[in-house]
Amino acid sequence: MSALQQVSIRPFSAEQVRADFPILHQDVNGHPLVYLDNAATTQKPQPVIDAIVDYYSRYNSNVHRGAHALADLATKKFEEARECVANAINSPTSSQLIWTRGTTEAINLVAHSWGKTSLSANDVILVSELEHHSNIVPWQLVADELGATVKAIPVSQSGAIDLESLATMLDKNVKLVAVNHISNALGTINPLEKIVPMCRDTGAKVLVDGAQGIAHFSVDVQALDCDFYAFSGHKVFGPTGIGALWAKQELLDSMQPYQGGGEMIETVSFSGTTFNSAPYKFEAGTPNIAGAIALAAAFAYLSQFDRVEMLAHEQDLLAYCVKRSAEIEGLQRIGREKNSAAIFSFGVDGTHPADIGVLLDQQGVAVRTGHHCAQPLMQRYNIPGTVRASFSIYNTRADVDCLFASLKKVLGFLR
Ligand code: PLP
Numbered sequence: 001m002s003a004l005q006q007v008s009i010r011p012f013s014a015e016q017v018r019a020d021f022p023i024l025h026q027d028v029n030g031h032p033l034v035y036l037d038n039a040a041t042t043q044k045p046q047p048v049i050d051a052i053v054d055y056y057s058r059y060n061s062n063v064h065r066g067a068h069a070l071a072d073l074a075t076k077k078f079e080e081a082r083e084c085v086a087n088a089i090n091s092p093t094s095s096q097l098i099w100t101r102g103t104t105e106a107i108n109l110v111a112h113s114w115g116k117t118s119l120s121a122n123d124v125i126l127v128s129e130l131e132h133h134s135n136i137v138p139w140q141l142v143a144d145e146l147g148a149t150v151k152a153i154p155v156s157q158s159g160a161i162d163l164e165s166l167a168t169m170l171d172k173n174v175k176l177v178a179v180n181h182i183s184n185a186l187g188t189i190n191p192l193e194k195i196v197p198m199c200r201d202t203g204a205k206v207l208v209d210g211a212q213g214i215a216h217f218s219v220d221v222q223a224l225d226c227d228f229y230a231f232s233g234h235k236v237f238g239p240t241g242i243g244a245l246w247a248k249q250e251l252l253d254s255m256q257p258y259q260g261g262g263e264m265i266e267t268v269s270f271s272g273t274t275f276n277s278a279p280y281k282f283e284a285g286t287p288n289i290a291g292a293i294a295l296a297a298a299f300a301y302l303s304q305f306d307r308v309e310m311l312a313h314e315q316d317l318l319a320y321c322v323k324r325s326a327e328i329e330g331l332q333r334i335g336r337e338k339n340s341a342a343i344f345s346f347g348v349d350g351t352h353p354a355d356i357g358v359l360l361d362q363q364g365v366a367v368r369t370g371h372h373c374a375q376p377l378m379q380r381y382n383i384p385g386t387v388r389a390s391f392s393i394y395n396t397r398a399d400v401d402c403l404f405a406s407l408k409k410v411l412g413f414l415r
Contacts, residue, residue, distance in 0.1 A: 011394060012309035018394045020045040020301070031364025034402045039184045039343055039390035040368050041234045044298070048237060051297035055290040064263060065290055078289050081296035082279070088299040089229065090220040091246055098252075098282045099292055102243035103211040104134040106230035107178070109245055109282060110207055111138035113255040114228075115176075118205075121147030124174045126204070128153040128161045128192070129380050130183040133373045135209040139178060152413035153179075155380060159186040163194060174204045181213025185374040185388070186335025187318075187343030196225050205251075211235050214343045216314060218307040221246050233291060238298035242291030245282070252278035259284040263284070264375075310393050314342035317391045317400060324404045328411070334386050342391035345372075351414050353387045359413060361405035 006179050018024055023045045027032050035043060055077070061070035063078045079094075086094040100106040119125070125139045129152050139150045146324045153169060154162045156346030161179065170177075177199045181188050190207060199206045207228040213219055214231040221229050228251070232243040247255075257275055260282030266274040274283050302310075321344045323329050347353060356371035370385040378385055389403055 009306055012305040012313060012393070014313055014396050017045075017305075018396070019246045020047075021394050022046060022049070024394060028364045028366070029247055029362050032402075034365045034399045035405075036389040036391065036395065036399065036403060037366045037368050038215070038241065038392035038395075039235075039372075039388065041240065042215060042237050042392055043394070044237055044294075045301050046296045047301050048239065051294040052239065052290050057292055060290075062286055074289055077293050078287070081292040084296035084299055085244060085292075086246075087185045088219075088303070089214075089246060090222050092222065093249070095279050096246055096249055096252060098245045098247070098279045099287050100230075100243050100245050101288070102232035102234070103132075103209060103230045104138075104232075106228075106243060106245035107134055107140045107207065107209065109258045110230070110247070110277050111142040113258045113282065114147070114205075114251060115139075115142040117254070117256055118375070119143075119146050119148050119175055122173060123148040124169075124171075125150050126153050126166070126169055126174055126177045127151075127191075129375070129376055130159070130161065130186065130188060131180060132184055132209060132211065132409055133375070134211075135178050135180060135207075136263050136376065139176075141215070148175075152376065153177075155188075155377070159183065159188045159337045159340075161188075161190055161195070163191070165375040166195065166198060170198060170202045170204060172202065173339065174199075174202060176205045176207060178207040178209065180209040180211070181219075182216060182341045182343075183335070183374075183377075184212050184343070184390075185339035185386070186337070186345050187390075188335055188337045189339045189341055191339075193223055195260045200225075203302070212341060216275055216311060220244075227251055229396065233295040233298065236295075236298055237301060238295035239288075239291045242288045242295050245403065249278075252282075255282075257284070258282050261285045263287075267341070301415055305393075313393060314391055314395075317397065318342040318344060320397050321389065321391075321400050321403070323401060327404065328407060334381055334383065343388060344390070345386040345388045347383060347386055348411060355414055356387045356407070356410055359410040360403075360406050363402075365406045367403075367404055409411050 058069045059073040061074040063075040083094040086097040205227040208226045210231040215235045229246040234240040264284040334345045353369040368388045
């Protein structure tokens, strides 16, 4: 299948999907791999791997302004990739999609380019207690520089953003509300359909950290009506080192460049430099060409399936995981929102998450343990961290069974 080729919808089957991911078919520590660390990064299907190999073996060249065939082909594929990814999130135009290294760089881009021109002393940026450090620290950096303030919207014991608190915190000083679509630490799906209109009422812009949202939903930036949507390719079956920022056109037009260098300029002279228009204004230097093309291949791969069926499969895994967790004495699930993505975060009384993680790995079960780059959230629950099993489309109920069989062994050893 060519990277950008459109394919017709076929019924979703986790077993068939598994066959497309070569890495899943191996033993780790003497056991068949059970990969449950998808919130950290997803595995790559063969068409994504093929797209990278194809680029480097057939048409590796720098993009734009090339005077030869390979550069023309690389440019064509690179810009087609932008269109493919922009289409996948229902962007009105592909020029509203800026390539970045990932979510972190996309948020830093907004903090730097929008923040420094649109924020001033006494302005307020609201982030939720659920946020990844990538959606906290860039705002702290820019706020420190400008004399603005970052405030945290509290979350409930079950892991939901407290909308009543948000309503009282929103006033004319709040210039931006930055929240994630789905919490990487707990799985909570945030009610953007309520949050965005609340912010519109007071004039605050909304940035959505879509690092996890992009992995589980068919994102529609127009329906969300957010101002900025940031995501990483590697969370959605694409490579690392590529991601994107989507933004409303008028914001992109008003924003200053993020970094200086090649491609982002119109003219350069020592008496003054003028800048290119979006998206190029924000893409200084040689981009991750293979990464962009392979990310488009990931979206093309996903477009074969009905996303609703994929989501239903993940939800079934989560429900089954919750059910099986009742068998483990002393297991505490952290984050219990009904509206959650397939992320199961937990602790077990009398044990440390890190010990559980190391011993699960000995059984071939890959999970993540610790604070999940959400230290303020861990402080909120007064815990050092959690064990997190995060599911994707290629996981099956058999993986959940392995998790709990291994967990029982591990706890027999630890207790
Ligand atoms: N935001 C959330 C919710 C995440 O889950 C992650 C990664 O785990 C990030 C931001 C940062 O993503 P990246 O490291 O790909 O930039």
